Amino acid sequence: MDDMPAIRASGIRKRFGELEVLRGVSFDVRRGSVVSMIGASGSGKSTLLRCINRLEAPTEGEVYIDGVPMGFVEDRGGRRRARSLAEINRLRRDLGMVFQQFNLWPHMTALGNVIEAPMRVRGLPRAEAVALGEAALEQVRLAEKRDAYPAHLSGGQQQRVAIARALAMQPKAMLFDEATSSLDPELTEEVLAVMRDLAQRGTTMIVVTHEMRFAREVSDEVMFLHDGVIEESGPPGQVFGAPRSERCRQFLSKFIGQAR
């Protein structure tokens, strides 16, 4: 049981019409580890993340959470049938997702955003959800903003609330989709600090990012995606220090000074 990966992606392919964005991607994420995905825009890393929690259904391949397949169930006779949307929604709760555009719900306060899913999806009583939500806001250091509406928060604060919203569902793993890409540089650091904090607490994380320094310092493993496949992967020291792939070396050379 213990050596079962928290997340396993196996042979993921994704086609949008003629365009094949992912061309067979497989990897494991061990429990408690941080995996960073880097690569140029258009390399397929965001699509891969969206396939993991099935905001996009993969054309081929399967994702397993703690060994449980996301897309199908096997009955006793070993026959497979596709999962219903309701079942997929149940499994999604185990994966917290943080978006590039925050996607906070503007008609709810910070706390309202955080307790919405615990109450409506998990069916917790309000008091319990609020306790959970306050703890989550505390964790992202925004306890005092609980009653603020998103419009009155800075981008960095909004993103931290979005992280708290995902944490409040007590997920098995967190997925970050370019969580700092639409933030001004001076706001990036407060979000990265929260993410570092989560990593230190042993949260399982997949991080799609352009922050090479963060990827290098925090990750247990780094994957470089190119053209829909994992071109290079390994411990950060190896990928950043001595990349074997020429493309990876070229890509990283654009970030000189940030990562090395």
Added chain:
Amino acid sequence: MFSDALRESVDLSLFWDYREVMLSGLAFNFHVFAASATAAIALGLGAALLRVAQALPFRVLGTLHVETFRNAPDYIMLVWVHFVLPLLLGAALGTRIEFHPFASAVIALGLVYSGYYAETFRAGIQSIPRGHLEAGRACGMSERQILWRIVMPQVVRRMLPEGLNQLVSLFKATTIVSLITVPDLMYRVSMVTATEMKPLPLYTGAALLYFAVVFAAASLVRLASERWRRRILA
């Protein structure tokens, strides 16, 4: 009973029998429409220019015009212009004045829609960056030249979709002029109904005819606006 009524309502032959009367009624709708649209656009432009003027009294006057007519129901304006305005004018001039119903209809609808048009023009005028005016001044153009050569062409482009939609609304509003006995389509329908005692096919025919005209016009406007938007944004 229901099916009889349904057949009767689908059977528009009675409406067809009166087609010439009905079409000449519809022509009145178009006449009222054309005249009041001209009045509304001219008055609306005037009021919009007052609202963006430098001097405060002008702005107050423009705002008063807009807020009065934009918020007035068409029907009360129609009745007021037809029954009250002639008395007021007559008292002021010391003679007896009566308005022809057609004139009242044009004045009333022209005033109400001038309120809407004034707002559309104003939004168009205020959407023009100050820099464009300054560029004109820097080239030595007069204020008048700036208005007609720089401002108005852009205003017209920006307000075209909304302005055309307001024309469609204005056409729909012309159906109430029968209430002060302008012999439009609705007036003819009520007259024929009084003699034939069959409202069902007559009012259904009128509804379908108006629907056809307005729907066609609105579709054209939609098409034109989309094309227009593509052309100026591209």
Added chain:
Amino acid sequence: MGNWERLVWNQREVLLEGFLVTLHVCALAFAAAILGGLALCLLRMHVRPLRPLATLLIEFFRATPIFVQLMWVNYVWPELFGWPNSFFTAGWVALALQSSGYLAETFRAGIEAVPRGQREAGEAVGMGPALVMARIVLPQVALTTAPAIVNQFTVIVKSSTLVSVITVQDLMFQSQKLVNVWYEPIEILTATAAIYIAFVFAVSACGKRLSDALRRRFGIGSG
């Protein structure tokens, strides 16, 4: 000034009675238009077999002049459907039909304006489509379309003057009755026009304040 007192102030109870009927007709029409508009919009967007019917109804309600619709509902519906059975009902139903067509389009634009990421954020925490609609999409639609909905109420109030034509005893009806009693239209009609203008102005002013407040508080809605 004597005329104003005699013709308007002394008749205030009749005028007020008429105004209350106006409010009553408008409130019923408004409520029915919101429900009808939402139903038409959801049918059009989400119930594929009924889409053509919903689209046809929306277009018909929008493109037919309100006065024509009023006459049509009043004279044709009773023969066709055996309903409505009173002028009052015919009045608010006709007003509701027209506005439901406009509101259906308003709601559709509102739903389409909710960014995709908003729904995805709901899906990502395990919300199903019904929950996403009820908790994330529709509340935002309610907020973004609130000013347009208030504006539609002013349209209803303005159109409601026409129900006097089918003898619903609203403000317009009472005012014209007074004119026919006294044959002195100046003060009565001017006062009636002023009441309508003031009321519609007040409602639009509320709508504008509402949209400003929404923008300040939630940062949503346009100017």
